[in-house]
Amino acid sequence: MMLIATDLDGTLLRADKTISARTTEALERAAAADVPVVLVTGRPIRWLRTVYAQLAIPLPAVCANGAVVYDPMRDQVLRADPLAPEALEEIARRLAEEVPEAVLAVEIMDGREMRHHIDYPMRWDSEHGGVQAVRAIAELLTEPAVKLLVRAGDRDPDEFADQIAKALAGVGEATHSSTSGLVEVSASGVTKAAGLAWYCARLGVPAAEVTAFGDMPNDVPMLAWAGHAVAVGNAHPAVKEIADEVVASNEDDGVATYLEQLLP
Known part of the structure; x- marks a missing residue:
């Protein structure tokens, strides 16, 4: 089973923190094709309300750079790995x-x-x-x-x-x-890769079936772990260096463009 994992700020979201209509449509197309999509973000849970307000379907999220896995449908933390x-x-x-x-x-x-x-x-x-x-x-x-x-x-x-x-x-x-x-x-040991790996194991999705999108250094562990790593055009050089491919920037709907080709 394929799974899409995407960072938010600088990747899925534009500079004004909005999600374009084109990107929203692409995410809905993935849902219609039964392709799971998970948000993987440095944001804490309390910062997700403004994102979910723009989505037709609340998507599960790996938050706080991998420390929290969150189910918005039930407002439930599925896993937390905090600093003691x-x-x-x-x-x-x-x-x-x-x-x-x-x-x-x-x-x-x-x-x-x-x-x-x-x-x-x-x-x-x-x-x-x-x-x-x-x-x-x-x-x-x-x-x-x-x-x-x-x-x-x-x-x-x-x-x-x-x-x-x-x-x-x-x-x-x-x-x-x-x-x-x-x-x-x-x-120690908590990264976006660790949180995403836990979530994917729960669904039975191997790393090889995961396509991940990102733009900043906190995305590097996730992109290195995923089977296919995609950097948006505005990404940090460290992200572009390890990416399998580079798409258009967040302002130019890079994630949406890729998903449209992936899910015709």
């Missing part, structure tokens, strides 16, 4: 040594709530609700978190992610999906 408080404490300790100026936030309650240090610069984060500011780093480390977020002013995103990855080796997975110097940290 002990791991969060160790990560905070290492970050304080490596990047003393770093400020942190965490996605808790399976990604339904965000808690951030008062100095953490809020950008689009607060648009989706469920946000609480705290004054002490220790208050961020008491509950399991499906994702920890790290900022330290304006940084080169690739270099900063590499720096954090080295500092957290063995205790967390560091990646990035933006150009703003934000690093996203998951539990």
Whole structure:
């Protein structure tokens, strides 16, 4: 059985966070052909409402870079693999040594709530609700978190992610999906590939039957795992380097164009 796995921001969604009518139609065509489609995103659950509002059928999602598998039809978390408080404490300790100026936030309650240090610069984060500011780093480390977020002013995103990855080796997975110097940290071994592999095993779909679409470094593990990897035209060089093929950009309906050819 074939399965389609697609990233959201920068891949399926346009820059204004909308899904084109053409893309919506292509996803409906896949459903009509009994081809499962799963959203695989760095977004937490609380950020999915605006996506589901644009879809005729709510699609299952692997959220928080693989830490959460979510069934929107039942509003049910099928699997969660968060950072334990002990791991969060160790990560905070290492970050304080490596990047003393770093400020942190965490996605808790399976990604339904965000808690951030008062100095953490809020950008689009607060648009989706469920946000609480705290004054002490220790208050961020008491509950399991499906994702920890790290900022330290304006940084080169690739270099900063590499720096954090080295500092957290063995205790967390560091990646990035933006150009703003934000690093996203998951539990050790938790990636989009791991979350998608769990979901596909549940359906009995082997990696060889999965076609995956992506655009940023947090998509690389998923694309490397999938049988066929597709980068959109606007993708990060690291994504294009491992992709089996490159299609049009997200603004030009690259995913839809591919699906139209795949499912005539």
